[in-house]
Amino acid sequence: xxxxxxxxxxxxxLLAMLIIFMFQEIHEVFQPIVIIAKTIFLPLLIGGVLxxxxxxxxxxxxxxxxxRWASITSVLAVVIFVFWLIYAMIGPVIGEQxxxxxxxxxxxxEEGEKWFDYLLSHRDDLPPQAQDSVESAISNVxxxxxxxxxxxxxxxxxxxxGFVQGLxxxxxxxxxxxxxxxxxxxxxxxxxxxxxxxxxxxMRKTLHDLDVTLRSYIQGQLLVSFLVGLxxxxxxxxxxxxxALLLALFGMFTNVIPFLGPYIAVVPAMFIALLQEPQMxxxxxxxxxxxxxxxxxxxxxxxxxxxxxxxxxxVITVILAAGNIAGIWGVILAIPFYAVVKTILSNLxxxxxxxxxxxxxxxx
Numbered sequence: 001x002x003x004x005x006x007x008x009x010x011x012x013x014l015l016a017m018l019i020i021f022m023f024q025e026i027h028e029v030f031q032p033i034v035i036i037a038k039t040i041f042l043p044l045l046i047g048g049v050l051x052x053x054x055x056x057x058x059x060x061x062x063x064x065x066x067x068r069w070a071s072i073t074s075v076l077a078v079v080i081f082v083f084w085l086i087y088a089m090i091g092p093v094i095g096e097q098x099x100x101x102x103x104x105x106x107x108x109x110e111e112g113e114k115w116f117d118y119l120l121s122h123r124d125d126l127p128p129q130a131q132d133s134v135e136s137a138i139s140n141v142x143x144x145x146x147x148x149x150x151x152x153x154x155x156x157x158x159x160x161x162g163f164v165q166g167l168x169x170x171x172x173x174x175x176x177x178x179x180x181x182x183x184x185x186x187x188x189x190x191x192x193x194x195x196x197x198x199x200x201x202x203m204r205k206t207l208h209d210l211d212v213t214l215r216s217y218i219q220g221q222l223l224v225s226f227l228v229g230l231x232x233x234x235x236x237x238x239x240x241x242x243x244a245l246l247l248a249l250f251g252m253f254t255n256v257i258p259f260l261g262p263y264i265a266v267v268p269a270m271f272i273a274l275l276q277e278p279q280m281x282x283x284x285x286x287x288x289x290x291x292x293x294x295x296x297x298x299x300x301x302x303x304x305x306x307x308x309x310x311x312x313x314x315v316i317t318v319i320l321a322a323g324n325i326a327g328i329w330g331v332i333l334a335i336p337f338y339a340v341v342k343t344i345l346s347n348l349x350x351x352x353x354x355x356x357x358x359x360x361x362x363x364x
Contacts, residue, residue, distance in 0.1 A: 040172070047176025051184070052218040054079060058181055072181050076174065090245060097243045206347045213343045217336050220300075225255040228295050232265075235287035241269065242276055251288075255295075258315050258335050262292050314338075 054075045061071040188207045192200045229252025236244035251265035266288045273280040315335060322334030 043172035046173040050177045051180040097246045228255045231291040239283045
């Protein structure tokens with residue numbers, strides 16, 4: 001019975017749960033490690049993203065006989081120039097639209113209150129079932145408005161504090177990027193050096209597959225998000241939506257969240273469209289629908305390929321679970337983390353299959 005896969009899997013699950021339980025009981029011992037991990041998480045993440053984006057340029061420069069130090073210096077210069085160019089091109093527009101949005105926010109809130117009052121004054125014209133729903137919604141809003149206001153204020157303060165801390169931590173990102181570009185070939189041999197024989201070969205192959213998976217996801221997802229943001233910007237400009245650039249950038253950033261990103265992006269666009277001109281909300285919905293259809297049917301299959309072949313139901317389940325466990329960072333990192341785990345398990349299963357086949361041939 002001990003040779004059965006289900007038995008071995010059950011033992012593995014029990015051992016994993018036991019280890020997790022032991023870690024929870026002595027978590028104070030690992031508190032300094034947790035603090036250090038939280039401190040370097042953001043710059044390490046940004047440095048890793050920039051590494052996968054700039055590594056092709058590094059390899060191209062080295063193929064042209066550039067020394068490693070000259071290639072890294074050139075890559076850093078290109079990164080700085082690209083960020084400066086983006087800031088020079090869209091920075092003034094973003095600043096102008098942000099100032100206009102802040103200035104017009106009271107008027108937008110007042111307009112929203114007018115819509116709310118209109119709904120209240122005409123709720124008797126609605127069907128009985130709809131009247132009950134409206135009454136329930138009004139009651140919930142009235143009872144929770146103070147809690148929402150306090151909660152929003154607390155969240156805003158935490159966000160500003162985290163944003164300021166994040167700006168200081170971003171200074172470390174270039175250092176991570178430089179050392180990743182300088183020594184990335186040494187990582188796989190270093191890890192594989194702890195093993196020997198076939199295990200060493202398997203470890204090298206697994207690390208290579210992980211590298212391909214992360215590269216495919218990061219490069220592909222950022223390119224897809226950029227193209228979605230570009231399509232949204234073009235659509236918003238065509239219909240004359242206010243704050244088009246801000247809303248398109250918001251859509252581009254939220255698109256890194258699989259499945260949920262488009263629904264998050266459309267909320268502020270729909271709200272502004274309703275206040276600007278009610279029928280424009282329909283145009284915004286059509287633009288978002290068209291952009292997502294083009295992205296899901298044409299862009300993603302050609303950019304991402306089959307490297308992250310994950311079923312949509314799995315994506316939804318993983319995102320919802322990660323969101324409850326780790327909040328917004330869990331939602332953003334859930335799919336690449338799942339892809340990494342899937343790659344490791346796939347290589348383990350493949351290695352197990354090879355061992356079984358080899359054992360079967362020896363018995364024959």
